Amino acid sequence: MMGTAKKDPDLGMLTGQLMRAIQEELFQTLAGQGHPHVRPxxxxxxxxxxxxxxxxxxxxxxxGQHKQIVGTIVDELVGLGYVRREPDPRDRRAKLVVPTEHGMDEIAKARAILAAIEHRHRQALGSDAYTAFKDTFQRVVEHQRAWRDTCDDPPGTDPSGA
Known part of the structure; x- marks a missing residue:
């Protein structure tokens, strides 16, 4: 039965699959709860x-996104009625991105949906196993962020900007 053995997926594949599956459930559920235009x-x-x-x-x-990308996304969210821009009372030259009532509703619903997803996984795996998974995953995230925060020139980049 050679050739039928299943190859173990790598971390990137597993992380991507988990992220996409959670996003799919989150945004499909949000659409059914009055937020059909919100995207990842x-x-x-x-x-x-x-x-x-x-x-x-x-x-x-x-x-972790470039300021111009954030500006584009904020523009979209303003157009969809989820946020508005207001002057920052601490610095009138700056603007704050403030959630509207519709935005606060989405945020509350998204948090509740994510909590339900997490609860379901905790129930399926058992509390101890889920806690161990989550703790370990958090350590991996922290370790990866430490690399990013200390790496001046990530592999595959040209520091000269060329």
Whole structure:
């Protein structure tokens, strides 16, 4: 029975599969709960909002996305009625991205959906196994972020900008 052995998927494949499966459930469920136009790219910004607002530069840092991409996504969210831009009371030259009532509804529903997904996995795996998985996964994430934060020139990049 050679050739029928299943190859173990690598970390990238598993992480991608998990992320896509969770996103699919999250955004399909959100669509059924009154948020049919929200996409994963929007979620990457909505996840970091606070009721009092956040500067786009902070959203860029928190999401790991370039400031111009964040600006484009915020423009889309403004058009969809999820956020508005307001002057920052601490610096009138800066703007805050503030969730609207519709945006706060999406944020609350997304958090509840993600909590339900997590609860379902905890039930399926058992509390101890799920806690161990989550703790280990968090350590992997922290280790990877440490690499990113200390790496001046990631492999495959040209520091000269050429």
């Amino acid at each position: 790219r929007h979620g990457s910004i909505l996840a970091f909002l606070h009721p009092e607002g956040v500067r786009a530069t902070d959203l860029s840092a928190r999401s």
